[in-house]
Amino acid sequence: YLGFYIPGLAIGETLTPLGITIAVAAIWVFTFINVFGVKWGGLYGIVTTIGKLIPLAIFFFVGLSYVKGSNFTPMVPFGFTGITLSIALFFWAFTGFEAITIPGEEIKNPAKTIPWAMFLSILITAIVYALIAFVFVGMIDWNGLGIDVGDWKAIGNLTSPLSDVAIAIKLPWLASLAAIGAIIATGGAGGSWVLFQARVPYAMAKDKLFWAPCAKVSKRFRTPIIALILTSTLTSLILIGFPNFATVALIASVTGVLPYAAAVLSVVILRKVKKDTKRPYKLPFATFTTLVGFIFSTYIIYWASWPWTVIGGLLLLTGFIAYFFVKVKNWEIKRNIWIMVYLLGIMLISYLGDPEFSFNNFLPIKPLGYLMLPYDLYVLTAFAILIYIWAYKINVKLYKKGAK
Numbered sequence: 001y002l003g004f005y006i007p008g009l010a011i012g013e014t015l016t017p018l019g020i021t022i023a024v025a026a027i028w029v030f031t032f033i034n035v036f037g038v039k040w041g042g043l044y045g046i047v048t049t050i051g052k053l054i055p056l057a058i059f060f061f062v063g064l065s066y067v068k069g070s071n072f073t074p075m076v077p078f079g080f081t082g083i084t085l086s087i088a089l090f091f092w093a094f095t096g097f098e099a100i101t102i103p104g105e106e107i108k109n110p111a112k113t114i115p116w117a118m119f120l121s122i123l124i125t126a127i128v129y130a131l132i133a134f135v136f137v138g139m140i141d142w143n144g145l146g147i148d149v150g151d152w153k154a155i156g157n158l159t160s161p162l163s164d165v166a167i168a169i170k171l172p173w174l175a176s177l178a179a180i181g182a183i184i185a186t187g188g189a190g191g192s193w194v195l196f197q198a199r200v201p202y203a204m205a206k207d208k209l210f211w212a213p214c215a216k217v218s219k220r221f222r223t224p225i226i227a228l229i230l231t232s233t234l235t236s237l238i239l240i241g242f243p244n245f246a247t248v249a250l251i252a253s254v255t256g257v258l259p260y261a262a263a264v265l266s267v268v269i270l271r272k273v274k275k276d277t278k279r280p281y282k283l284p285f286a287t288f289t290t291l292v293g294f295i296f297s298t299y300i301i302y303w304a305s306w307p308w309t310v311i312g313g314l315l316l317l318t319g320f321i322a323y324f325f326v327k328v329k330n331w332e333i334k335r336n337i338w339i340m341v342y343l344l345g346i347m348l349i350s351y352l353g354d355p356e357f358s359f360n361n362f363l364p365i366k367p368l369g370y371l372m373l374p375y376d377l378y379v380l381t382a383f384a385i386l387i388y389i390w391a392y393k394i395n396v397k398l399y400k401k402g403a404k
Contacts, residue, residue: 001182004160004175012157015243023243024236026187030194031232036221048188055181056128059162059174060135066169067138077152080373081356084303091300092252093129096193097121098263111280136162144168156246194232202227210326247360250304254312258339261297264290265391272392273399291388298384299377301346305359306367309350313343335398338391345383349376 002022003009009019076083100117101110142149145158145168158164162182166175202224205215214227242248267283267290283289301309320340324333350357353376355367371379 001160001163001179001186004163004179010159012159013245015239020240020243023239026190027194027232027236027239030187030191031228033191034195034198034228035218035223035225048184048191052181052185052188053128055177055184056132059166059178059181060131062171062174063135063139063166067135068140069138071137071140077150081354084299084357085305085359088253088300088303088305089246089249090129092249092256094122094125095252095256096189096196097125098260115281132162136165139165139169141165141168144170194228194235197231197235198224198228200227201230208326209323209332244360247308250308250359251312251315254301254304254309255316257297257300258316258343261294261342262339264293264297265388265395269392269395269399272396291385294388295381295384298342298346298380302350302353302376302380303357305357306350306353306355307361307363308359310347313347316343335395338387338394342387342391345387346380349379349383352376 003019008016009022010016015023078085097118100114100121140155142151145155145164147154155161160175160179160182162178163175166172166178201210201214202217204210205212205227211230214224214230216226217223218225238248238251242251267286270277271286301312304312317340320336320343323336349371351365351367352370353367354371354373355369356373357376358366
């Protein structure tokens with residue numbers, strides 16, 4: 001989005017070396033801000049949230065008068081596989097609603113604040129994205145963009161989509177406003193994620209499940225500096241290795257879904273092994289809803305498409321392997337072995353699955369097509385149910401042994 005003002009930062013959705021340099025520099029600026037504490041990181045998030053909603057609101061109300069109904073036909077130009085890839089790509093936009101729980105120790109009245117914050121964040125995000133997507137699609141002027149009518153792939157390659165469609169209908173001021181809003185939005189998200197992601201290794205280290213130095217906090221700022229440096233370093237490496245927006249989004253979806261899958265599974269496990277724990281919020285129909293959530297988490301990892309299902313899976317497996325080198329009890333490792341089997345199973349199904357579930361494949365191999373749609377989904381569903389049951393039983397059994 002910054003490339004709208006500074007040419008040469010990106011070609012389509014792929015960053016140039018200059019763009020990568022600026023992006024990595026931004027990550028470390030956000031890291032520096034968050035070193036000063038959750039208060040300043042949180043304030044930054046609030047300011048950028050307000051700053052991005054105002055331009056988006058103006059874009060929506062102005063663009064509404066330019067909407068053309070013909071742009072909405074055909075409704076599903078890429079069929080079912082297009083929808084599934086869109087779900088995997090779009091999923092990353094909703095990730096983060098649970099991140100409010102990570103710095104829970106630093107939040108006042110978390111029992112009430114956290115559930116409401118999660119609910120409102122999902123609701124607001126869904127409404128904003130739906131409204132902006134509607135206006136964006138309706139505003140498209142194919143001739144103004146110099147694109148053949150119905151060439152949605154070309155639309156997907158626009159560097160600054162909102163700004164580009166505004167320029168096409170001769171509204172340069174709206175294009176500039178949209179670019180500013182997009183820059184604030186992405187900058188705000190980046191800053192917030194630097195805040196939240198560092199809390200993961202910090203919390204794990206406190207529980208003796210990760211590298212011990214990550215549990216250390218700055219005496220002056222009371223923030224986990226080592227955890228911040230570690231996570232920002234890893235983020236920078238991913239950005240350098242995969243400077244394409246869509247591929248990063250798909251990798252983020254794969255790596256982001258697994259914690260959701262584990263979280264929904266943990267609900268039923270904790271209800272079994274910690275029945276007397278006080279719960280400010282209790283999920284209704286927990287067994288059914290968590291199973292459905294686990295199955296759809298499995299779908300999303302698969303829908304991220306070859307080879308990104310594999311790339312994301314391998315990145316997760318490296319973390320799982322690193323887990324073995326942490327001094328934890330054997331039963332801790334045993335009760336989490338399902339994660340490795342789960343990831344390897346989805347990766348195998350992706351390799352055996354429908355070649356339509358392939359996107360920007362840079363590998364010399366492609367899906368074999370032994371499990372064509374809908375049979376791949378049948379296999380995924382059965383596999384997810386088996387893993388869910390196995391993980392539940394082994395965790396309940398080993399947790400009791402570990403507690404003793």
